[in-house]
Amino acid sequence: xxxxxxxxxxxxxxxxxxxxxxxSLGALAFAVFLMLIQMGFRNSLLDSVTALLESLxxxxxxxxxxxxxxxxxxxxxxLRVQQTLSVEGVAAAYPLWFRFLYxxxxxxxxxxxxxxxxxxxxxxxxxxxxxxxxxxLLGQPGTALLDSRSRSYLGRIxxxxxxxQKEGLSVVGTFAMATDLEVDGNLLVSDETFARxxxxxxxxxxxxxxxxxxxxxxxxxxxxxxxxxPGDAAVRTKDEVRAMDFEHWDTGTPVSxxxxxxxxxxxxxxxxxxxxxxxxxxxxxxAEFATLRAIGFGKAYIIGVVLVxxxxxxxxxxxxxxxxxxxxxxxxxxxxxxxxxxxLPRMALVAGxxxxxxxxxxxxxxxxxxxxxxxxxx
Amino acid sequence: MRESQxxxxxxxxxxxxxxxxxxxxxxxxxxxxxxxxxxxxxxxGPSGSGKTTLLSLIGALRSVQEGSLKVGGDELKDFDTxxxxxxxxxIGFIFQHHNLFPALTAFESVRMALDSSDxxxxxxxxxxxxxxxxxxxxxxxxxxxxxxSGGQRQRVAIGRALVHRPSLILADEPTAALDKETGRxxxxxxxxxxxxxxxxxLMVTHDSRLLDAADRIVHMMDGRIVSNVLVAPVVDAATLLxxxxxxxxxxxxxxxxxxxxxxxxxxxxxxxxxTFGEEGDxxxxxxxxxxxxxxxxxxxxxxxxxxxxxxxxxERALISREPRAATIRARGPVEVYALDKDxxxxxxxxxxxxxxxxxxxxxxxx
Numbered sequence: 001x002x003x004x005x006x007x008x009x010x011x012x013x014x015x016x017x018x019x020x021x022x023x024s025l026g027a028l029a030f031a032v033f034l035m036l037i038q039m040g041f042r043n044s045l046l047d048s049v050t051a052l053l054e055s056l057x058x059x060x061x062x063x064x065x066x067x068x069x070x071x072x073x074x075x076x077x078x079l080r081v082q083q084t085l086s087v088e089g090v091a092a093a094y095p096l097w098f099r100f101l102y103x104x105x106x107x108x109x110x111x112x113x114x115x116x117x118x119x120x121x122x123x124x125x126x127x128x129x130x131x132x133x134x135x136x137l138l139g140q141p142g143t144a145l146l147d148s149r150s151r152s153y154l155g156r157i158x159x160x161x162x163x164x165q166k167e168g169l170s171v172v173g174t175f176a177m178a179t180d181l182e183v184d185g186n187l188l189v190s191d192e193t194f195a196r197x198x199x200x201x202x203x204x205x206x207x208x209x210x211x212x213x214x215x216x217x218x219x220x221x222x223x224x225x226x227x228x229x230p231g232d233a234a235v236r237t238k239d240e241v242r243a244m245d246f247e248h249w250d251t252g253t254p255v256s257x258x259x260x261x262x263x264x265x266x267x268x269x270x271x272x273x274x275x276x277x278x279x280x281x282x283x284x285x286x287a288e289f290a291t292l293r294a295i296g297f298g299k300a301y302i303i304g305v306v307l308v309x310x311x312x313x314x315x316x317x318x319x320x321x322x323x324x325x326x327x328x329x330x331x332x333x334x335x336x337x338x339x340x341x342x343x344l345p346r347m348a349l350v351a352g353x354x355x356x357x358x359x360x361x362x363x364x365x366x367x368x369x370x371x372x373x374x375x376x377x378x
Numbered sequence: 379m380r381e382s383q384x385x386x387x388x389x390x391x392x393x394x395x396x397x398x399x400x401x402x403x404x405x406x407x408x409x410x411x412x413x414x415x416x417x418x419x420x421x422x423g424p425s426g427s428g429k430t431t432l433l434s435l436i437g438a439l440r441s442v443q444e445g446s447l448k449v450g451g452d453e454l455k456d457f458d459t460x461x462x463x464x465x466x467x468x469i470g471f472i473f474q475h476h477n478l479f480p481a482l483t484a485f486e487s488v489r490m491a492l493d494s495s496d497x498x499x500x501x502x503x504x505x506x507x508x509x510x511x512x513x514x515x516x517x518x519x520x521x522x523x524x525x526x527s528g529g530q531r532q533r534v535a536i537g538r539a540l541v542h543r544p545s546l547i548l549a550d551e552p553t554a555a556l557d558k559e560t561g562r563x564x565x566x567x568x569x570x571x572x573x574x575x576x577x578x579x580l581m582v583t584h585d586s587r588l589l590d591a592a593d594r595i596v597h598m599m600d601g602r603i604v605s606n607v608l609v610a611p612v613v614d615a616a617t618l619l620x621x622x623x624x625x626x627x628x629x630x631x632x633x634x635x636x637x638x639x640x641x642x643x644x645x646x647x648x649x650x651x652x653t654f655g656e657e658g659d660x661x662x663x664x665x666x667x668x669x670x671x672x673x674x675x676x677x678x679x680x681x682x683x684x685x686x687x688x689x690x691x692x693e694r695a696l697i698s699r700e701p702r703a704a705t706i707r708a709r710g711p712v713e714v715y716a717l718d719k720d721x722x723x724x725x726x727x728x729x730x731x732x733x734x735x736x737x738x739x740x741x742x743x744x
Contacts, residue, residue, distance in 0.1 A: 005493045008486070009479065016481035291477040294439055295538075296467030296494055375439040377473045378430045378550050 006301055010309035013281060014316065024277040025317045031270030032321035032354055033328065038262035039350065040329055040340045045255060047339040048180030050245050052117070053238065055177060057127045058209035059218060061241050062093075062225065065234040069248035070241050071182060073099075075204030076233050084208055087224040089216035094125035095191075095205040099198050103185065104163040105155035112154055114185045116164065118194025118202075125209045131188065134173035138190040142167075148174040150185025151336075167197040178339045181255065267357055274361030278310055282369045287377065294374035302369055310362030314355045321354070322347055384451075385412035386546065386578045387436060392445035394431055405431050407601040408445070413546075415576040418569055418591060420583055423598030429582045430550065432598070436580065437469055437548045438462050467494050470544035472552040476535035478523045484510060484530075485519040488537040495542060509537045512567060514560065528555045536564055540571060547571070547579040558587065565591045605638070611665075612637045615715040618663050618688050636725045640715040645708040652706040658695025660716045664688065667712035672705040684709065696722050 015021060053061075053070050062084055064074035084093040097118035102111040119125055121138040134145040144164075150157055162169045164187065177186045195202050212221055218237065225235040236244070250256045282289070289302055322342070329340035394406040406428045413419055413436075421429050434440045435447060442455040449465060457465060478487050485506055492502040510519055513533040523531050532555040539547065547568055553561030565588050568579050572593075581588075589595065589609075597605040616633035642665070645651055651662065654675045664685055671691070674680045682704075685691060695702050696719055717725070 005490060009482070009490075012481035012486075013479070285479060287475065287477045288479045291471070291473065292490075294437070294466065294471050294473075295469070295491060296463055298463055375434045377471075377475075377477065378434045378437075378439070 006304040007308050010305050010312055013285070013305075014309055014312050020280075021316075024273075024313065025320060027273040027277070028270065028313065028317035028354075028358075029321040029324060031266055031273050031357065032318065032350060033325060034266030034269055035263050035350055035353055036321075036325040036328065036342075037332075038259050038266055039346065040325075040332065040342075041262075041338075042250075042256060042259040043346060044338040044340050045180060045249055045259075046246055047341060048178040048183075049249055050242055051178035051180070051339060052186075053241055053245065055126050055128050055131065056096075056209045056238070057125055057211065058094075058238055059212045060210040060222060060225065060235060060237055062208040062210060062229065062233050062235050063206065063241075065232055067234070068252070069245045070207065071245075073206065075206060076208075078203050078205050080229060080233055081205070081208055083229055084210055084225060087221065087228045089213055089221035089224065090210055091213040091216075092123075092211040094119065094123040094209045094211075096125065096207050096209065097191065097194050097202065097204075098206050099194075099200075101164050101197065103154055103187070105153065106161065106163065107155045110153070112151075112184055114150070114154065114164065114187050115183045116187045116189060116194065116197065118189055118191050118198075121190045128175060128177075130173075130175040134175055134188070137172040138188070138193070140172075141190070141192050141196065142169055143172045143189070144169045144193065145173045145175050145188040146171045147177045147179075147186035147188075149176055149178055149339075151179055154185050164197050169193070169197070179336075180338070263353075267353060270354065270357040271361045271364075274310065274313065274358045275364050277313065278306065278358075278362050278365035279368055281309065282306060282365050286369070286372045289369050290372035290374045290377055293372060294377055299370060302372075303366055306366055306369055307359060307362045310358040310365075311355060314351075314358035317358075318351055318354050322350065325350075384414075386415050386450060387411075387413040388446070388448040388451075389436075390446040390448075392432075392435065392442065392447055394428075394435060394440070394443050405601050406435075409601075409603050411596065411603055411606060413578045413580060415578055416572055417593045418565075418572045418579040418581065419594040419596055420581050420589060420592035421596045421598065422582070422584060427598040428601040429598050433548050433550060433580065433582060436546075437471060438465055467542070468545045470539035470542070470547040470549075472536055472539045472547070472549035474551050474554065476523070476531040478531055478534055478538075480523050483520045483522055484515055484526065484534045484537075487523075487534055488541050491538045491542050505541055506537075509541045510534070512563075513537050514563070529557065529560060532556060533560065533564070536567075540567060543571060543575055543577070545575070545577050547577060547581070549579065549581040549583075551583055551585075552581060553583065553585055553588065561585065561588065607634075607638050611642055611715070612640075614665065615640050615663060618665065618715070621688055622663070622690055636717065636721075637715070639721040639725075640717045643714050643716050645712040645714070647708055647710045647712075649708045649712075650705060651708060651712070651714065652692055652702050652704065654703070654705040655701045658692060658699075658702060659719050660692055661690070661696055661719075661722045662692045662706075662717075663690045663715045665713040665715055668709045669706050669712060670709055672707060673703065675705075679705070693722070697726070 049071060062080060063070065064076050067074045078095060081093045081095050084090055099116050100113050101116050103114035104111050121135045124132065126132060131145065137143060138145065144162065146157060148157055157174065159171050159173065162171050175188065179185060191202060212218060222235050222237070229235065292302060326342050329342055332338065333340045389409055389411045392406060392409045393404060395402050395404040397403055409432070423429050431440070435442060438454060447454045488510060489502055489506040492505065495502070507519065510516060513536060515530060515533055518526060518530055526534065536552060553564055556564060569591055571577050572579050592609050595607045595609055596603055612634060615637035616630070619633050619636060651669060664687055666687060669685050670681045671683045671685065672679050672681050691706050
């Protein structure tokens with residue numbers, strides 16, 4: 001049998017009734033939406049919690065050994081910075097302080113938690129250009145940069161007066177980082193301002209961003225740091241810390257399970273929708289399929305027609321679904337501050353799931369088409 | 379009328395029932411039939427008489443339960459799935475409903491039937507175009523079923539059934555949706571295929587206008603083939619009986635009924651058909667050739683005359699119950715229609731008029 005004929009028939013069956021196809025694609029898009037949203041939330045969670053990490057210009061990170069994620073608060077002494085710098089291959093070591101403090105919404109007077117990040121403004125430890133540019137404005141004590149993705153209930157996000165705890169501040173610029181399940185907003189200040197608003201010793205730091213000298217062997221430097229630093233410090237590459245953060249949020253919290261169940265629900269809903277579409281298609285043409293069998297087309301051909309139609313349906317349905325999903329992500333990102341990135345690997349994952357969903361539904365619909373009895377035709 | 383050629387389909391004691399146990403209903407019962415290459419057979423019979431079931435069994439759409447159904451000498455129930463698939467690809471099925479995919483054009487629907495062939499694409503396309511033109515659809519090649527009339531759809535389905543030049547055509551009321559002219563055109567097309575390729579066509583129809591196209595007419599009743607008539611020889615034999623002047627008062631159906639029971643036999647030059655002194659067992663009507671009549675027995679043989687097409691012989695011994703009074707011998711290749719003694723007796727006994735006329739013929743010869 002000519003396989004091209006099966007593809008042609010599948011294609012024609014799919015496009016024959018444009019109104020039905022439009023309805024089907026709408027329903028399919030709904031299922032893809034469900035998966036995209038769930039996947040988006042999961043990825044957003046992971047992207048958001050690592051947003052700070054990703055913004056650091058560091059090859060290696062030093063932090064307290066008890067930390068199982070980079071956001072967890074556990075400090076090491078500031079002295080570790082000097083100790084780090086003394087290790088061969090290390091070009092620079094930048095300390096970072098952070099603390100959750102209360103930000104006052106000046107519009108309604110409400111206090112909300114915000115993560116305050118302290119660093120030495122002269123340390124080029126951040127990658128984003130907006131932070132690098134804004135850092136120059138933080139030399140003046142009492143100034144701050146505000147994360148433009150901070151949640152709206154923090155009040156007006158922009159340059160102007162602000163208050164953290166009881167300390168008055170002046171927001172002199174903004175940068176784009178992210179919020180997540182724990183962080184509603186970020187405020188970037190100099191170490192001096194940090195000390196002023198926290199009223200705490202600056203001796204305890206959250207992490208050290210380490211830059212290597214050009215040509216330095218990372219593994220050798222890591223070994224040197226592990227040998228040279230006291231036992232309270234853990235030395236990890238940026239990739240290792242990212243993996244640790246993912247591990248913590250992906251498997252160490254119920255969030256990921258909830259998201260997984262949501263995605264599974266989307267998949268199941270998609271299978272049901274696709275099954276309905278394909279079943280109706282098959283049921284409407286049962287006599288025609290029976291005729292094909294009568295005139296010598298084998299079961300393999302019929303199976304091919306249905307499964308190719310399933311794949312075509314998923315492909316045709318995927319393109320508008322992904323486009324609409326991208327728009328949805330932008331809307332959600334703007335309204336929630338969560339990072340929602342539709343990257344190529346993520347699109348590939350949704351595409352794979354959608355094709356699998358339709359093929360699985362096609363396999364279920366095959367039961368019907370294989371019941372087509374050519375003997376009933378006469 | 380019986381043939382001596384090898385059949386394409388041979389059915390023996392074929393029975394079929396739907397359901398099981400108390401719900402079992404027999405729809406075919408002990409049927410026998412042969413379908414020969416180059417033959418267009420019309421099957422008729424009331425609804426529920428088993429025609430459709432018989433079609434579906436011959437088309438291997440149902441499995442044989444009891445009896446034998448042989449295709450080209452091979453038992454159909456011994457075919458494995460693959461063999462059945464190949465067998466069905468050689469059949470042209472025409473169903474009552476067109477069953478065309480609404481998404482495909484007329485051209486695509488017909489060309490699909492060639493998908494299993496090894497023909498190059500150009501040949502498939504040209505054959506498709508050719509048959510659709512033949513069916514009067516050359517201007518509808520790119521139309522989908524929803525833009526075709528009922529008759530046009532049916533013609534597309536017929537094109538799909540015939541485009542691969544099948545060895546066997548199984549058609550269920552193929553002309554029901556067609557006007558007279560188109561219906562005739564379709565049957566002519568089938569007939570042409572049957573003649574040129576030696577295909578066999580079995581067509582269920584109630585359209586009496588098509589009967590003249592049939593080589594054989596099969597009639598079914600209550601799951602049985604009650605009549606199986608090879609049309610041309612039977613009509614020929616009946617015509618010869620009528621033209622003989624033997625039975626001037628008989629109706630056409632009486633002639634046909636007698637003719638149906640006659641066997642068509644062939645003899646070579648010099649071969650003896652009837653031997654002097656033997657018991658009479660058959661009545662003969664000469665279809666073709668010439669025979670000589672020899673009286674006097676072996677001791678004093680004497681050729682007293684000849685008989686040509688339309689002449690008859692052998693009736694006297696059957697009626698008088700006396701031995702043959704002459705030897706009849708073929709002078710060249712000869713074909714005769716022969717009626718068995720029992721059928722001959724039954725025919726005579728059926729009507730007094732018939733019997734009287736036969737006796738009067740005998741009387742006139744003596």
